Amino acid sequence: MKLIELAKQYDLEPDLLREVVEDDLSIPLPKGMESELKDVQVQRILACDGLETSSGAAFKPIIAKEFVEKHQRAKAAKKGAETRKRKIQEGEEAKKIVEDAKLQGERKKHEEEIARRDAERTVREAADAEKARLQAEADEIMRQELESARVNAEQDVRRREDEAKRVAAEFAAMRAENRP
Structure with a gap:
């Protein structure tokens, strides 16, 4: 033409x-x-x-009809690719949601474990502090008893010395009386 x-x-x-x-x-x-x-x-x-x-x-x-069909096939292929891509993204999003939920659960368990350990540590520290206080009281009582025993022993030694001096003086006086 x-x-x-x-x-x-x-x-x-x-x-x-x-x-x-x-x-x-x-x-x-x-x-x-x-x-x-x-x-x-x-x-x-x-x-x-x-x-x-x-x-x-x-x-x-x-x-031309063949170009229209070719264009329609291209559009259909593009739409199919977009659909596949969207499904993949939805699958990834679903996986991410599941993973996030799993992480939240793990995080919660971890936080509970930390809280439990903190509570145990607090109880242990309180028990250790009470034990230390009781030990300090026992040590103080022991020190006071030892001090009291020392003072009593010193007094007893002085009393015995005084008694020994008195007895020695009496013997000396008796000897002096019995001496011609």
Whole structure:
């Protein structure tokens, strides 16, 4: 089909058509408007946006059925890929939620264990403090008893010394009386 025939058949503006074909679509036109076009080139031209009819109205592109189907397949493939991606993301989000719940459980167990250990440590420290207080009291009582025993022993020693001196003085007095 010649370019001029295409213009007449679809009532296209010839000058604009030639400009679009040569400049925008880069289809060579060696004979100008009389150039023969292949079916593929005709389909490309008719699918081109930006053509006008000879009356000045915009020409609605005519897209070949195979391109429409190809486009629909591409859209379907893209949609399928998006669906798969979304499902993968949902699966990952579900895994993350489960993992977060698991971590929360572990964290709670850990916090409870720490609280239990702190409570045990507090009880142990209180028991140790009480034990130390009782030991200090026992040590003080022991020290007081030892001090009391020492004082009593010193008093006993003094008393015995005094008794020994008194007895010695009595013996000396008795000897002095018995001496002629």
